[in-house]
Amino acid sequence: MLKPRAVIFDVDGTLVDTVDPHAESWRRAFAAFGRQFGFDEIRRQIGKGGDQLLPVFLSEREVEEEGDRIEAFRADFFKREFLPNVHGFPKVRELFDRLIADGKTIALGSSAKGEELDAYKAAAGIEDLRLVEVSSDDAERSKPHPDIFQAALDRLSLPAADVIVVGDTPYDAEAAAKAGIRMVAVRCGGFDEATLRQAGALEVYDDPGHILASLPPQ
The missing domain is CATH 1.10.150 (DNA polymerase; domain 1)
Structure with a gap:
């Protein structure tokens, strides 16, 4: 990561x-x-x-x-x-808990509307966590433009070099690159590894559970 x-x-x-x-x-x-x-x-x-x-x-x-x-x-x-009936992918909560325990700040940068984002957090089991949140309501243009990720950077008050993006599409990779942020990808959204790497993903995982399994022991 x-x-x-x-x-x-x-x-x-x-x-x-x-x-x-x-x-x-x-x-x-x-x-x-x-x-x-x-x-x-x-x-x-x-x-x-x-x-x-x-x-x-x-x-x-x-x-x-x-x-x-x-x-x-x-x-x-x-x-x-x-x-x-939306459901989260496996191990999302466990991944978030681990990252927070490791001292990472987590932000959500989504093209969804704010109301949808609330439902997604509940589906993924992360609705009670204190997260930085940016939705399409906070950005003039959606991905592949960098507006959403740039808004997240502004709220994090961190330089792009200290942040990574995790996404599932080449549009996430393009948006991250335009914002100067490194990006790693998951394939659970349906795009293949070659497409994601070609768009700029530095690493590719199967899903959030795969990211969790790849982290070193605490």
Whole structure:
């Protein structure tokens, strides 16, 4: 884990198993407005917020005219159909407890909305921990722009060299690099090791439990 003073964790696909539900919610939202896109092509874009995902599939004019309504449909569908059943990946709480015991400060840097982030913390079993939190509500642009991670750095009051990011997508890696932060990746969000390393991940683990198992004995 490169011996940082603080660790910024992405959430979707890193701590909680939400990538497929998000992809399906976007697919349903596009379909409701007459656009048919495949699940797999949408899934490859998960990790971006709506501000960055919508322009991949829609023209600038379409985004301007219908983007807000499509995104609102997506958010409502996800909240209704998937959010109540979201579950965390194994060993998230144990990993956080270990990092805190080692003196690390933990931040969450997510493209999720604040309300979703609260549900994710509960699903991962970390809702009672004192964490630095940054959501899409705190950033003008979502990943792969660096705004979310930069906001987390500002709240940590640490230089980028003393921090690492843990994420599951190449967009996390791109955003971290733009903020000058080292990044390690997990594969539980669905991206393969080669893609993650090509995007800039220095190390790749299977999931949070694999990170925990890799730490030296206390």
